[in-house]
Amino acid sequence: MLCRSYFRTVILRAGHICKNAERSAVQFAVSKRSLKIVPAVRLSVNQKGTAGKTMAATDGSSNRGLITITSLEKKDGGSCASGGWKSEDGKLSCGFSSFRGKRATMEDFFDIKTCKIDGQTVCLFGIFDGHGGSRAAEYLKQNLFNKLMDHPEFMTDTKKAISETYRQTDSDFLESEKDNSGDDGSTASTAVLVGNHLYVANVGDSRTVISKAGKAIALSEDHKPNRTDERKRIESAGGVVMWAGTWRVGGVLAMSRAFGNRMLKQFVVAEPDIQEQELSEEFELLVLASDGLWDVVSNDDVISIAQAELEPEAAANKLIETAFGCGSADNITCIVVKLCPNSPTESKLPSVTETETETRNQIETEIEAKRQAATETEIETHPQTETETKSDVPTGNVAETKDETQSNSEDK
Structure with a gap:
């Protein structure tokens, strides 16, 4: 029979966990506010946590005027970063946010590029979620889009170019890793916009969703x-x-397609599923994200949250904060692309203030329900010592134990 002091200890511990979760959300919001939009042409992101510099640059290897928009100097000890970009004509803007979360290491990478080819504006967006290590995801960030744009049929048969480039990049990565003992792998969810024609390619369980007249439409299916x-x-x-x-x-x-993963390559291929979409004014937002977001927030909720923000960077930050608050223990990275700033559907939506208030109230209610459920589970199921207590609710610790990190990587 358990004594009263045991129950008192467990209840106090549960309350402490909830307070830590609330404090973590506040800390995330504070660190998020400290991230400033840098109005540079190229935003340099260091994904490994060391200080990166913001600079403007173009790709000198071609005459395409390639611009890379990949990140800001990281804040909060290198655990999070965000930024934004807007085209010169104001017709396209994007925001991105990347957060290490509860993981001890960061294995998410992302890439954003834009250029003009044969008079056509080309934009490329990609999310790469590594597992078993970060090398595969980092390799994709550094090479995938460059290889794609170098494909001889990139503009004439974009779908074929994407498919062939994915397979070749996988082969090139495996060749580069032949002397390494590790077996890194990575997802890839990419969106290539050529004029008004959108190509979305997916390998793994990252995901891309678009909104049309306020409704969420998945443009990829998890592998x-x-x-x-x-x-x-x-x-x-x-x-x-x-x-x-x-x-x-x-x-x-835990996924059936990926880049890398040499030991399972016979079964785990890097052949992408590709969807094409001709864009019109009905299409408002495009959201690409790693599974750290999609595991805890539905497609419909992601679009609703993103639409409640005026700027895509604010939307990306809000999605990261929401996923973390809802219990995501993974790295979380997302890109939000605003497709039609002057879309007629915007006038049919409630005002931003009303929408923001309604969405955030709903989110807060859901998070509070999750915390209460976690507290009840804590009281019913946790072991007898306080030091063994563990909760799914985030506590704000960005560094986990070595064993937890290894377990997290194996779960992918």
Whole structure:
């Protein structure tokens, strides 16, 4: 029979966890406010946490006037970064935010590029979520879009160029890693905008969603091993899909397609699913993000939250904050692209103030419900010592133990 002092200890501990979660959300908001939009042409982001400099530069290897918009100097000890960009004509703007969260290391990378080719404006957006290490995701950030634009049929047959470039980049990465003992892998969710024609390609479980007249439309489908078509493909190649906490290829990898992952390459391919979309004024927002966002926030909620913000950078920051507050324990990175600033559908929406208030109240209610549920679970199921207590609610610690980090990487 448990004594009263035990219950008192557990209840106090649960209350302490909730307070830490609230304090973490406040700290995140403070660090977020300290990030300033830099009106530079190129925003230099150092994804490894060392100080990066903001500079303007173009790609001298071609006459395309390539501009890279990839990040700001990191703040808050290198755990988060955000920034924004707007085209010269004001017809396109984007914001990005990247947060290490509860992970001890950052394995998310992203890339944003824009240029003119044959008189056409070309914009490229990409999210790369590494697992087992960061090398594969970093390699994609540094090479994928450059290789794509160098493809001889990039402008004439963009879909073919994307498919071939994905496969070749995977092969090139594996070749570059042949002397390394690790087995890094990465997702890739990319959006290529050529004029008004959008190509969305996906490998893995990062995701791209677009809003049309206020409604969320998924432009990619997560590559999970238990998907009927993916399971059939894997088993036809001699592989096996089994349950190990979640569905995994060979009981190891929780996604069925990825770059890298040499040991599973026969089954885990880097062949992208590609969707095409001709854009009109009905399309308002494009959101690309790693699964640190999608695991805890639905497609519809992501679009609603993003639409409640005037600027895409503010929307990206709000999505990161929401995912963290809802219990995401993963790295979280997202890019929000505002497609039609003067879309007629905007006038049909409630005012920004009303929408913001309604959305944020709803989010706060949901987060509070999650915290209360976590507290109840804490009282019912945690071990008898306070030092063993652990909660799914974020406590604001950006550094986890080595064992937790290894476990997190293996879960991908």
